[in-house]
Amino acid sequence: MQRRKFLKSTAALGGLVSLPSGWRAIAEGIAEQNASATPAATPSPAATASLPGKFVDVTGARGVSFVGKASHTAQKYLLETMGSGVALFDYDNDGRLDLFFVNGAPLTDPTKPGTIPKKTGPEYWNRLYHQRSDGSFEDVTEKSGLQGIGYDMGVAVGDYDNDGFQDLYVTGYGGNRLYHNNGDGTFTDVTEASGTGGSGWSTSAIWVDLDNDGLLDLVVLRYMRWDFPDIWCGEHRDGYRSYCHPDLFPTVAPLVYHNEGNGRFTEVAAKIGLAQPGKGLGISAADYDGDGHIDLFVANDSMTEFLYHNKGNGTFEDVGLLAEIAVDGMGNTYAGMGTDFQDYNNDGRPDLIVTNLANQKYALYQNNGDGTFTYASYLSGVGGATLLHSGWGVRFLDYDNDGWKDILVTQGHVIDNIKLAFPELHYRESMMLLRNLGNGKFEDVSRDSGDAFHQLWVGRGLARGDFDNDGRLDVVVTTNDGPAYLLRNETETTNHWITLYLVGRKSNRDAIGAVIQLTTAAGSQWWTVSTAGSYCSSSDKRAHFGLGQETEARTIAIRWPSGIHQTLNNVKGDREVRIEEPV
Numbered sequence: 334m335q336r337r338k339f340l341k342s343t344a345a346l347g348g349l350v351s352l353p354s355g356w357r358a359i360a361e362g363i364a365e366q367n368a369s370a371t372p373a374a375t376p377s378p379a380a381t382a383s384l385p386g387k388f389v390d391v392t393g394a395r396g397v398s399f400v401g402k403a404s405h406t407a408q409k410y411l412l413e414t415m416g417s418g419v420a421l422f423d424y425d426n427d428g429r430l431d432l433f434f435v436n437g438a439p440l441t442d443p444t445k446p447g448t449i450p451k452k453t454g455p456e457y458w459n460r461l462y463h464q465r466s467d468g469s470f471e472d473v474t475e476k477s478g479l480q481g482i483g484y485d486m487g488v489a490v491g492d493y494d495n496d497g498f499q500d501l502y503v504t505g506y507g508g509n510r511l512y513h514n515n516g517d518g519t520f521t522d523v524t525e526a527s528g529t530g531g532s533g534w535s536t537s538a539i540w541v542d543l544d545n546d547g548l549l550d551l552v553v554l555r556y557m558r559w560d561f562p563d564i565w566c567g568e569h570r571d572g573y574r575s576y577c578h579p580d581l582f583p584t585v586a587p588l589v590y591h592n593e594g595n596g597r598f599t600e601v602a603a604k605i606g607l608a609q610p611g612k613g614l615g616i617s618a619a620d621y622d623g624d625g626h627i628d629l630f631v632a633n634d635s636m637t638e639f640l641y642h643n644k645g646n647g648t649f650e651d652v653g654l655l656a657e658i659a660v661d662g663m664g665n666t667y668a669g670m671g672t673d674f675q676d677y678n679n680d681g682r683p684d685l686i687v688t689n690l691a692n693q694k695y696a697l698y699q700n701n702g703d704g705t706f707t708y709a710s711y712l713s714g715v716g717g718a719t720l721l722h723s724g725w726g727v728r729f730l731d732y733d734n735d736g737w738k739d740i741l742v743t744q745g746h747v748i749d750n751i752k753l754a755f756p757e758l759h760y761r762e763s764m765m766l767l768r769n770l771g772n773g774k775f776e777d778v779s780r781d782s783g784d785a786f787h788q789l790w791v792g793r794g795l796a797r798g799d800f801d802n803d804g805r806l807d808v809v810v811t812t813n814d815g816p817a818y819l820l821r822n823e824t825e826t827t828n829h830w831i832t833l834y835l836v837g838r839k840s841n842r843d844a845i846g847a848v849i850q851l852t853t854a855a856g857s858q859w860w861t862v863s864t865a866g867s868y869c870s871s872s873d874k875r876a877h878f879g880l881g882q883e884t885e886a887r888t889i890a891i892r893w894p895s896g897i898h899q900t901l902n903n904v905k906g907d908r909e910v911r912i913e914e915p916v
Contacts, residue, residue, distance in 0.1 A: 384733050384735070384768070384778075384824070384826065385766075385768070385778040385780075385781035385782045385824075386732045386733065386766050386768075386778060386782035386783065386822065386824045387782060387783050387822070387823045387824045387825060388732075388766075388782060388783040388785045388786070388807075388808070388820040388821065388822055388823070388824075389783060389784075389785070389820065389821045389823050390784065390785050390788075390818055390819070390820055391819050391820070391821045392816070392817065392818050392819045395468060395469050395470050395819055396462075396469045396470045396471065397432065397462055397470050397817065397819050398472075398816075399432075399434045399436075399460050399462075399816065399817040400456075400815065400816045400817075401416065401417055401434070401435075401436055401437065401811055401812065401813070401814060401815060401816075401817065402436055402437045402438075402439075402456055402457050402814065403416060403417075403437050403813050403814035404437055404438065404439050404440040404450075404484075404814075405749075405814055406440050406441075406442040406443075406444075407442055407574075408442055408443050408444070408561075409566070409567075409574055409575065409576045409577075410440060410444065410561060410562075410576075411559065411576050411577055411579070412440075412484065412506055412534070412559070412561075413437070413440060413814075414576055414747045414813065415486060415536070415556075415793070415813075416435060416436075416437055416484075416485070416486045416487075416793060416794075416811075416813065416869065417434075417435040417436060417437060417485060417486050417487070417793060417794060417811060417813075417869060418435045418486065418487040418488050418537075418726075418793070418794035418796075418811065418867075418868065418869030418870040418871070419432065419433065419434050419435065419488070419794045419795070419796045419809050419810075419811045419817065419870050419871075420432070420433040420488045420489075420490050420501070420796060420864075420870065420871040420872075421796040421797065421798035421800065421809055421871070421872055421873050422490045422499050422798075422864070422871065422873065422874070423499070423873075424461070424463075424477075424498070424499060424514060424518075425463070425498075425518060426497065426498065427464075427466075428802070429464040429465075429466070429800070429802070430464060430798050430799070430800040430873055431461065431462060431463050431464050431470075432460075432461070432462040432464075432470060432809060432819075433459065433460070433461050433462075433479070433488060433490075433501065434459060434460045434462075434811065434817055435459055435481075435485045435486060435487060435488050435503060435505075435794070435811075435869065436452075436457055436458060436459050436460065436481065436485060437450075437457060437484050437485065438450035438451055438452045438453070438457050438483055438484040438485075439452075439453050439457065440484075443561070444561040445561065446560045446561050446562075447560060447561075448561060449483060449484075449506070449507035449508070450483060450484040450506065450507070451482060451483055451484075452480070452481055452482060452483065455480075457481075458474055458480040458481060459474070459479055459480060459481040459485060459503065460472060460474050460479075461473050461474050461477045461479045463518075464800065468801055473518065476518060476519065477518060477519055477520050478512075478519055478520050478521070478522070479501070479512060479520055481503060481505075481510065482508075482510065483505050483506065483507050483508060484505050484506045484507065485503050485504065485505035485510075486504050486505045486506065486534075486535065486536050486869050487503070487504040487505075487535070487536055487537050487538055487794075487868075487869030487870070488501060488502065488503050488504070488538075488869070488870065488871050489501075489502045489504075489537075489538035489539055489540050489551070489864070489865060489871050490502075490540065490864045490871040490874070491540025491549045491551075491841075491843055491845060491864060492514075492549065492841070492842045492843050493511075493540065493548070493549045493551070493592055494513070494596065495547070495548070495837075495841065495842040496514075496516065496842075497516070497842060498514035498515075498516045499514055499843070499874075500512060500513050500514045500520075501514070501520065502529070502538055502540070502551060502553075504531075504535035504536060504537070504538050504553060504869070505534075505535060506533075506534045506535075507532075507533075507534075508524075508530050508531060508532060509524070509529065509530060509531045509535050509538075509553065510522055510524050510530075511523050511524045511527050511529045523596065526596060526597070527596055527597060527598050528590070528597055528598050528599070528600070529551065529590050529598050531553060531555075531588045533555045533558065533585055534555055534556045534557065534559055534585075535553050535554065535555050535556075535588070536554045536555065536556050536613060536614050536615075536869055537554050537613065537614060537615050537616045537865070537868060537869050537870075538551060538552065538553040538554065538616070538865075539551070539552050539616045539617070539618060539629070539863075539865035540843070540845060540864065540865065541618050541627055541629070541845055541846060541863070541865070542627070542840070542841045542845065542846055542894050543589075543591070543605070543627070543643070543647075543649075544591075544647050545626070545840075545846075545894050545895060545896070546592075546594075547837070547839055547840055547841055547894075547895065548592035548594050548841060549592055549841045549843065549845060550589070550590060550591050550592050550598075551588075551589070551590040551592070551598065552587060552588075552589050552590075552607065552616060552629065553587055553588040553589070553590070554587050554611075554613030554614065554615075554616055554631065555585045555586070555587055555588065555613060556579075556585070556612055556613065556614065556634070557579055557582040557583065557584065557585055557612050558582055558583040558584070558585050559582050562577065564577065564581075566578065566581075572750060572753070573750065573753060575748055575750070576747060576748060578635075579612055579634050579635050580635055583610075584610035584611055584612055584636070585610055585611070585612075586602055586603075586607075586608040586609065586610045586611075587602055587607060587608070587611070587613055587631070588600060588602060589601050589602035589605065589607045589608075591605075605647055605648045605649055606641070606644075606648045606649040606650055606651075607629075607641060607649050609639060609651055611631060611633045611636065611639060612633045612634040612635065612636055613631050613632070613633055614632050614633070614634055614669060614670045614671070614868065614869075615631070615632035615669065615670055615671045615672040615687070615688075615866075615867070615868050615869075616629065616630065616631050616632070616672065616865060616866075617629075617630050617672045617673055617674035617685070617863070617865055617866040618630070618674060618845075618846070618861070618863055618865060619674040619675070619683035619861045619863075620643075620683070620846075620848060620861070621640070621642075621656075621674075621682070621683050621700060622642070622704055623681075623682075624643075624645065625645075625892070625896060626643035626644075626645045627643055627846045627894070628640065628641060628642055628643050628649075629641040629643075629649070630658070630672055630674055630685055632669030632670060632671065632672040632687050632688075633669050634668050634669060634670065635666060635667070635668055636666055637653055637654065637659040637660060637666055638653055638658055638659050638660070638669050638687065638696075639651050639653050639659075640652050640653040640656050640658050640659075642656075652704070655704070655705070656704060656705050656706055657698075657705050657706050657707070657708070658685060658696075658698045658706050661693070661694070661696055661708060661710070662708035662710065662711060665693075667687075667689040667690070667693040667696065668689045668690040668693060669687050669688075669689055669696075670687075670688050670689060670690075670724065670725050670868055671687070671688040671724060671725050671726050671727040671742070671795070671866075671867050671868035672685065672686065672687045672688070672727065672866060672867075672868075673685070673686050673727055673728050673729050673866040673867065674861065674863075674866065675729040675738055675859075675860065675861060676700075676738070676858070676859040676860075676861075677729055677737070677738045677740075677769060678699065678773060679736070679737070679856065679857060679858050679859070680700075680702070681850070681857070681859050682700035682701075682702050683700060683859070683861055684697070684698060684699050684700050684706070684709075685697070685698040685700075685706065686698075686715075686727055686729065686740060687727075688723075688724030688725060688726075688727045688742055688868070689723075689724065690723045690746070690747070691720070691721050691722055691723045691746065691755075691758045692720065692721070692758075693720075694710050694715070694716040694717075694719050694720050695710065695715055695716070695719040695722075695724055695727075695742070696708065696710055697709045697710045697713050697715045697716075699713075699773075709773070712773065712774070713773055713774050713775055714767075714774050714775045714776065714777075715740070715767065715775055718765070718767060718775070718777045719742075719765070721757060721758060722742075722744050722762060722765060723744055723745060723746045723747070723758075723762065724742040724743070724744050724765070725742075725743055725744065725745065725792055725793045725794070725795070725868045726742070726743045726792065726793065726794050726795025726796075726810065726811075726867040726868040726869075726870055727740065727741065727742045727743075727795065727866075727867060727868070728740075728741055728795060728796075728797040728808070728866060728867055728872065730797050730806045730808075730877070731769075731806070731877065731878070731879035732766070732768075732805070732806060732822055732824055733768070733824050733826050733828060733879065734804065734805065734826055734828035734829065734830045734879030734880065734881070735771075735826075735828050735879050735881050736771075736828075736853075736855065736856075736858060736878075736879045736880060736881040737769035737770075737771045737879070738769055739766065739767060739768050739769045739775075740765075740766070740767040740769070740775060741764065741765070741766050741767075741795070741797075741808060742764060742765045742766075742767075742792075742795075743764050743790070743792030743793065743794070743795045743810045743811075744762035744763065744764060744765060744790075744792050745760065745761055745762050745790055745791035745792040745793070745812070745813065746758060746759060746760045746761075746762070746791075748760065759789070760791060761789035761790060761791055762789060762790070762791075762792065763779065763786050763787055763788060763789055763790070764779065764785065764786050764790075764792065764810070765777065765779050765786075766778050766779045766782045766786065767779075783820075783823075785818065785820050788818075790810070790812045790815065790818070791812050791813040791814070791815060792810055792811075792812055792813075793811050793812060793813050793868060793869070794810065794811035794867065794868055794869050794870040795808060795809070795810050795811075795867050795868065795870055796808065796809050796867065796870045796871060796872045796873075797867075797872040797873065798872055798873030798875070799822075799832065799873065799875075799877065800819075800821075801821065802909070804829075804830040804832070804907060805822035805823070805824060805830075806822055806877055807819070807820060807821050807822045808820050808822075811870075827882070828879055828880065828881050828882065829879075829880040829881070829882070829883060829884050829906045829907050830877065830878065830879050830880055830906060830907060831851070831877075831878050831880060831886060831904065831906040831907070831908065831909075831910060832875050832876070832877050832878075832908075832909040832910070833849060833860075833875065833876040833877075833878070833889070833909075833910055833912055834875050834909055834910065834911045834912070835847055835849075835862055835874075835876065835891070835912050835913075835914070836911065836912070836913045836914065837893065837894070837895075837914050838913060838914040838915075838916045839893070839895040839897060839914060839916050840893045840894040840895040840897070840914055841894060843862070843864070843874050844862045844874070844893065844894070844914070845862055845863055845864065845874070845894070846861070846862060846863070846894040847861070847862040847891055847892065847893050847894055848860070848861055848862075848891070848892045849861075849862070849876050849889065849890070849891050850888075850889070850890040850891075851878050851886050851888075851889050851890075852886065852887050852888045852889075852890075853880055853881070853883035853885070853886055853887055854883055854887065855881055855882075855883055858878055860876040860877075860878065862874060862876055875909070880906045883906070884905065884906050884907070885903060885904060885905045885906050886901075886903075886904045886906065887902065887903065888900055888901065888902055889901040889904055889912075891912065891914075893914050895914070897914060897915060897916075899912070899914065899915055
């Protein structure tokens, strides 16, 4: 393959927030020279005629009443624009997904440099909602011990001690918290004992077994070196003050904690090659080159994106530029925020989606299978659909069970007065649903996919999971300084499905990093098991496959993180199947 030369300027053309001069829209047409030939894909289910989704807001009906507190101030601190995330996970193993919401803390106006904000009352608590057998949710925050302490941002879910109960890691400004799931509905703060407190401003985190020793390690992104600044950004007149551009602040390395297996973790970022300074907001994982070792993608704000290749000897190297995912199709950096890493075109190679700010277009990277990616935003239709939008949480999900992974994004700008400079842009936005047509292209079906797609929110976190176990993937969304939304998928379809619950034995118990190939009479699909992705959020660990009109999987082939291969034959669909790793 003839690789493109990225010799153009990588200066940010608009990051998360505006420089005094504002944004300039990127004048780009469809440049076919930026797209290589599409690799031959394994035959797979044919996409049906255009079928919009139907997502229904059941937040109040199900008893969820969470409202996030960002503590907006007249000083326009960058911190107050960013959060926060959400987790969908089954903390008590009753077969029903529960909800965990991350919340902020009060900020004084002005706030003194060096201040670490603390929660002062229940309105700032993080919240855990337990799902009852009738599908309603009850707030069990006080009983669980998960109220939190500081100004929190993100959450990562994973069973780090392999005891069968998923644990929580909560990130934030000034320090993070590790909560061990006791298995009785309560959690214990083990931050100090585990050595995972960290420092600075942390955002998204991921549980992943970096060295395939059967224990989940922890990678924690940090955004920038930032303190409450005494500077003014934007025009010096009433109503025009703006949030400061991230370019004004230094980069910072992530934190990487190796699981020692005794409840203790060791910080090893520099030792294993993951200490490259960045401005990390989103992180996802997949084995992009099929060598049996999990790789990491980091979405950075207004600088090059990182793709960390796992060298298989316990160390990593950033190959983002060589793999052609560091910049967009025109060689420009962008405001990388949310990300997901799954195979959307059913060719067995995990692809990337990265959300960013309006006038930049969301970045879709198609895996070429030779260690490089093609910037597919133009020819897929994703670029045209997203040019004037600002995206945060994003997930691949097959909402209509036709066998093709679609794209769901929660949206909203950072600058509350963006319309003063750019009337065509909006602070509050509706969500976006892009349907996978099965031919490398996506169609925007948002307008016809339910009332939820006509509501204007300042969207941030998004988690995916079938919370009512009806075979259709649902979502939960958080907003900046606003309510959360529980959206039930009621898409009318006759397509079939199957959900796989993997249990590792030699591998980590959550089976994070396992690669699944599911084959029906119509073809194959692939899935990488992970709870991470999106933005500051954590999704259900179960793998969900739409089967189209097929009623069973001819084969389900699993490559476990341990390297063990397992194959099941003739597995009936329309149900959840528990699969344990053979040892």
